[in-house]
Amino acid sequence: MWRDRTNLYISYRQSYAHHPAKKPKYSSSTGNGYSDSFASGSSERQGLMSAGAFEDDGDAVIEMDLLPPRWADVSDEVTELLTDISGKSVKLEKLHQKHVLPGFDDEEVKKTEEGEIEKLTQDITRGFHECQKAIQKVEQMVRESKQQGGISKGEETMARNIQISLAGRVQEASAGFRKKQSAYLKKLRGLSGMAVPIDRASTPLYSNYTDPSLMESDADKSYSQSTLQQTSQKQLTSNDAAIMQREREITDIAQGIIELADIFKELQTMIIDQGTMLDRIDYNVERMAVDVKAADKELKVASGYQKKGTKRRIIFLLILLVVGMVILLIVKPKRHRGADENVIPP
Template sequence: MVSTPSPRTRRAPHLGLTNVRDDRVDVADQVEEILARTQAKITALDKLHAKHALPGFSDRSAEEREIEAATTDITKDFRRCHALIQRIGAEPQHAFPPDRRAQHANEARAAKNVQRGLAAKVQELSATFRKKQRVYMEKLQGHAIKNQDLLIASGAISLRGTDGLEAVDEDIEAATASRNQSQAMEWASPGLDLRGRDRELTEIARSIAQLAELFKDLSVLVIDQGTLLDSVEYNIEQTAAQVQDAVQELNEATRCAMFCALCEDDD
């Protein structure tokens, strides 16, 4: 049987790992580069939002189109990151010879850890952007904005775990309510041209929904890998406990042997 050559590995200090396969490091680097560009795009969009939220009477349809295009571009970047992260964990299912199984298990564990770290980064930045979208939507509607939403949108704090998922549900509810309110205004004032404003709010609501879906998709990766890491830690703890028990048994056996030897000498 011809053995399959082992994939090349290298250190990945920016991922906090060593001996990571080259192809996985390359994919991880792509994700990091996309996130850096996306952060710059979000900063530019913040300026567009601030400008567009100012009162004005001139035609601002060009601004709205620019904001819509930027929002779509940023959302696509997050989706692209998600697709790349999924590639890191994709492995062909086939049998490995006994001498390669341990190595394969280590490589799989490294891949999962890389996935988890990148998924958490994408999730955090996308959640910040989603909250920015909600804050902008609330401003356009003249609604009060919660301090926590402002802090999340500014990047000062981030929500994880159950709190993060609850924030997702709240944002979806706010987006749905915004859409319903726009429709109600159209029905109440059929002679008033609200198409531009309605379109903008609809696009924001759609963006929030897409980002919420992405957050939940990434949560699956983060939670799964967290479970894996927990099991690894558990195995380490179990091994340590077994070693401690073995040492204790060895000490007891040694004492018994010494006692027996002394008894034989006395005889």
């Protein structure tokens, strides 16, 4: 397991004061026994860091008066949780494939597999709950910083954007895991001989959502709830220990799917409350690129219209001149003819 500390390093690097206060330069003799020649510093050592950045004992002092905000660690925490969830999901998927295969394994082996599947499922679901709590902490930190007056408008917007980005990542991961769990639940229902209700892909007849992802989440939840009802009825009429164990496994998976659907819905509500995608930096950058391209096209069209308008004005002016010359040519001979008629012959 590894942790990405690049963003934290960049925050530290940006917060370092590029013009630190002057520090006392090397003294001729240090208290720890360094010679005068070493205290003066070699050219290589002084070339890396300015002499003002060293204390009298030769230790480098880097001023870091600006620390990254508290919510900067939430991103690393969520990333680490999602990485752990991803690894466990791969392992759980392999156990699912192995568990539904027909075989002649004894009941102890099956129980061991079911125990591992149940433990991994609970760990993954608990991980999504921890991600949700970590994302909610960002809003609480921003609220506390605003009350203390220690956060700027830009930092608040950045915190909101990070919160929306993290919520989207957790949403995507939880939706993928929920689909795998629904497929596994469908296979278990087939193995236990339960009647399969309406296909999970088909959405309910009535839904309060227009977002396809929320409609799919609602369909998964409805499918799991119908499974719980059938399982509870079957447990009342069955006394077989193996069947009871299978029904308990189906019940746990269905309840896990319902929890994941609720987490997905809450994260979606959080994203909508924060302004959906309008405040996201990447979305704004993409929209800006699209708007700039559209503006460039409009400028080209306007430039073409302007050039065509100049040509049309010149053509119209020439047409007017031609019409005027024609009128002059028609009127001038009539005037000469009238003048000739008025002349009295001698």
